[in-house]
Amino acid sequence: MATFKRVLVANRGEIALRIIRACHEEGLEAVAVYSEPDRLSPHVRAAHIAVPIGPAPAAESYLNGGKLIDTAQATGCQAIHPGYGFLSERAPFAEAVAQAGLSFVGPPAAAIRAMGDKTEARRRMQAAGVPIVPGSTRPVADHVQARAEASRLGYPVLLKAAAGGGGKGMRLVQQDGEIESAFQTAQSEAVKAFGAGELYVEKYLERPRHIEIQVLADTYGRVVALGERECSIQRRNQKLIEEAPSVAVTPALRRRLSEAATAAAGSVGYLGAGTIEFLLAPSGEFYFLEMNTRLQVEHPVTELVYGVDIVREQLRVAQGQPLRVHAGALQPRGHALECRITAEDPFNSFLPATGVIRYLVTPSGPGVRWDGGIEAGNEVTLFYDPLLGKLIVWGDTRATALQRMQRALRELVIVGIPSSQAFHLRVMADPDFQRGDFDITYLEHAGPRLLATGASPEVTAPLAVVAALLAEQQRAAEQSPPPTVRPPDRQSAWTLAARREALDR
Ligand code: ADP
Numbered sequence: 441m442a443t444f445k446r447v448l449v450a451n452r453g454e455i456a457l458r459i460i461r462a463c464h465e466e467g468l469e470a471v472a473v474y475s476e477p478d479r480l481s482p483h484v485r486a487a488h489i490a491v492p493i494g495p496a497p498a499a500e501s502y503l504n505g506g507k508l509i510d511t512a513q514a515t516g517c518q519a520i521h522p523g524y525g526f527l528s529e530r531a532p533f534a535e536a537v538a539q540a541g542l543s544f545v546g547p548p549a550a551a552i553r554a555m556g557d558k559t560e561a562r563r564r565m566q567a568a569g570v571p572i573v574p575g576s577t578r579p580v581a582d583h584v585q586a587r588a589e590a591s592r593l594g595y596p597v598l599l600k601a602a603a604g605g606g607g608k609g610m611r612l613v614q615q616d617g618e619i620e621s622a623f624q625t626a627q628s629e630a631v632k633a634f635g636a637g638e639l640y641v642e643k644y645l646e647r648p649r650h651i652e653i654q655v656l657a658d659t660y661g662r663v664v665a666l667g668e669r670e671c672s673i674q675r676r677n678q679k680l681i682e683e684a685p686s687v688a689v690t691p692a693l694r695r696r697l698s699e700a701a702t703a704a705a706g707s708v709g710y711l712g713a714g715t716i717e718f719l720l721a722p723s724g725e726f727y728f729l730e731m732n733t734r735l736q737v738e739h740p741v742t743e744l745v746y747g748v749d750i751v752r753e754q755l756r757v758a759q760g761q762p763l764r765v766h767a768g769a770l771q772p773r774g775h776a777l778e779c780r781i782t783a784e785d786p787f788n789s790f791l792p793a794t795g796v797i798r799y800l801v802t803p804s805g806p807g808v809r810w811d812g813g814i815e816a817g818n819e820v821t822l823f824y825d826p827l828l829g830k831l832i833v834w835g836d837t838r839a840t841a842l843q844r845m846q847r848a849l850r851e852l853v854i855v856g857i858p859s860s861q862a863f864h865l866r867v868m869a870d871p872d873f874q875r876g877d878f879d880i881t882y883l884e885h886a887g888p889r890l891l892a893t894g895a896s897p898e899v900t901a902p903l904a905v906v907a908a909l910l911a912e913q914q915r916a917a918e919q920s921p922p923p924t925v926r927p928p929d930r931q932s933a934w935t936l937a938a939r940r941e942a943l944d945r
Contacts, residue, residue, distance in 0.1 A: 442543065443759055444468050444519050448512040449487070451523030452502060453813030454829055455735070456483035459521050462751035471515045473508065475501035477823065482815050489515050496823045502526045505533045509540045519543040519758055525825065528734040529556055529605070545758040547657075547733050551708040555731040559602045559640050565728045568707035570700045573719060573727040575642035583623035589641040590619055599623060601630035602638040604730075607677035609633060612644060647879040648719040649688055650674065651726065653701035654742045656753050657710045658763045665698035666746050666765070667772050669715075669738055672880045673867065675790060680860070680883070681867060682738035682778045684745045687838065687876030688720060697726060704731060712757045713739070713750050722879075737780065737830070740811060744776035744834040775838040777845050779864040781852070782826040786863035787894055792826050795819070798856035799910055803848035807834045807841075820857055828859060838876070842868055855907060866890040 446469040449459045456472060460483060463470040472487030477496045484490040491511050494501035501507075505527055512520050520537050522528035522545070534549040546552070555561045562577045574593055579602050580586045590597045590613065599622055601609025609630030611622040623639065631637040654666040670686030671679045689697070701716040708731075715736050717729040739750045748765050757763065784790040796819050802810040812829030814820070820828070833848055835841030846868045852861055867873050870886060878886075 442518055444517075444543070444755070446471060446488070446515065446517045447519045447521055447545070447755070448473065448508065448515065448517040449483070449521050449523065450502065450508045451521075451526060451528075452478050452481065452483065452824065454811050454827060455523040455737070455813070456481075457486055457813055458811055459523060459751055460486045462749060462755060463521075465749070466752050466755050468755065471512070471517055473502070473511060475823075477819060477821055480818055482813060491515065496821065498526065498823065505530070505536055509536060509542065512537075512542055513540060517542065519545055521545040521754070522734065524732075524734050524737060529732070531556065543758050545712065545754050547711045547714060548709060551710050551714075552733045554708045555733050557602055558600065558604055558730055559638070561731060562640075562728070564707055565704055568703050570704050570728045571726065573642045573645065573729065576640045579638035579640050583620045586623050586639065586641055587616065587619050591616070593641065593643045596644040598642045598644045599626040599639050600642055601626065601634060601636070602640055603630065603634035603636040606633075609639070610677065645719050645721055645727070647881055648721050649686070649879050650679075650717065650729070651686055651689060651697065651720045652715050652717040652736075653697050654736075654739065654750070655701050655705045655710065655714050655716060656748075656750070656757070656763055656765060657705055657712065657714070658757045659711060659760055660762050662763055663702045663705050663710065664763060664765050664770070665701050666742050666748060666750075666770060667694060668697060669736075669741055671717075671738060672878055673873075673882055674880055675883050675887075679738065680780055681864065682741050683838075683841075684741040684776050685772045693724070693726075700726070700728070704728065713754050719880075737827070738778055740809060740830065740832045741776040741778050744809070744832065745772040745774055746770060747773065774834055774836045775841040776832060776834045777841045778830050778832045779845065779849065779868075780860070781828050781831055781854075781864070782860045783820045783828055783857050784826050784860050785858040786860050786891055788858075790860070792822060793857040793859070794821055795857040797828075797854065799853065800855070801851065801853035802829070803831060803851035805848070805851075807844050808848045809833070828854070831864075842874060855910065863891065 447463050448471040449456050460470040469488040472483050472490040473493040474484045475494055475496050493507050503526055520542055527533040529552055531549040531553040534544045537544040559578055562572045565572050576589050580589055596614045599611045609626050611626040613619050613622045626639055627637040650671045651668050653668055657663040668686050668689050669682050669684045671682045673681035704716050705714055713735055715732045718726045719729050720726045743750055783793045785793055797814055797816050800816045809832040814828050831848055833841050833844040835844050849865045
């Protein structure tokens, strides 16, 4: 493992900017890549060098492994950080990176492979003594086998894709009569999403919480657990709000979860940052759900309560350096909350929204962190996930964090496209959420009540003012000369080329 000077960030949006910032703080240079519609994104400007890698479709840009590796070599990088999504959990990409003589900022390909196949992961966890959700540990051949497994487990059951992720290829089956058609839809969805149709059957747990443990592992054999994240506020199995610590986790339960998580990571020879997801039943029993072998979207809540920079630790581990965190000293301090601000209209079934961000004010002040990937003038398209930015707050108690999140959400102004902002404000003000009284079915139950009336005045009133201001600014701009642009301190031919290209359009 070599010491890095320059790292290629094979991603876009908020996570690309997050990683570039970590590179700079570690004293490393960062190379950004961008697809055609992302040419004006903040991550492009933040990097030392920015290289266009193709048109909008991810398959021709952010998923083009060969091109990313070539770009890393052409720009003199020693490593590639994949972020999350895209190529981050593709074992062949991790291998190709290594074969090209570069370091992959992530776990060994074998660990990605072992955890990427959910049935193999379940077998491995069973062998490591980690409790798994009751169900099959091998794919079922057809709906007949699925039915046999379901009646053994008892309905309801979940059909899941062995290669699954992002909630795709998953179907809830309430009774025997539904299993054949559910099998077919889940299988075709899995083939479409992952190119592999293997399914397995899991007992559907009633009203559990989604609790996950962050782990970090280094090449010196240390595996450290950084406590839990509570991720039960979901829509269609996708997380919307996360927090740390969880109101449902006592110090004793945290110890047990941490032991299971470190055993899980250790059993696959894990390195770097990873997350072990569990379902926590109302009885207090917990079950391994899956391992994400990469940086998670929601990593900042852990960073805030543990005082650790997870991305900088990833970069250290990839360079063969020891972790800077010491298990003995790890105690969560205070409380952190994260709201995923997405380009989706909560009052219209969370329909993805597209368009140009006309105006943007991001929250700041005590205890507030905005991890964003957009700015005014950027276009939001349907080519990528709808995440605009993450609003994260810290407070000495959960109550303080809740108040702070409400304050910060009111400061956020997004003009040009609908966002999930108003939804988050309503959740923060909801007595059930405030009491911590929720599970993964929260939105199913609370959604209709929370979203019964249209956008709140606290969100629409500032928008009306901003819209008027924008119109005024536009009138003024039409009469004044264009603003001068101050050149940044460090410039390379690549950055200049990218900027010139951007300005030309
Ligand atoms: P994916 O990898 O597609 O995201 P996961 O297995 O991580 O799928 O599950 C996603 C979400 O689906 C979980 O956070 C949970 O809300 C729900 N879920 C998954 N498995 C079960 C189960 N056996 N019982 C109840 N809910 C489940």
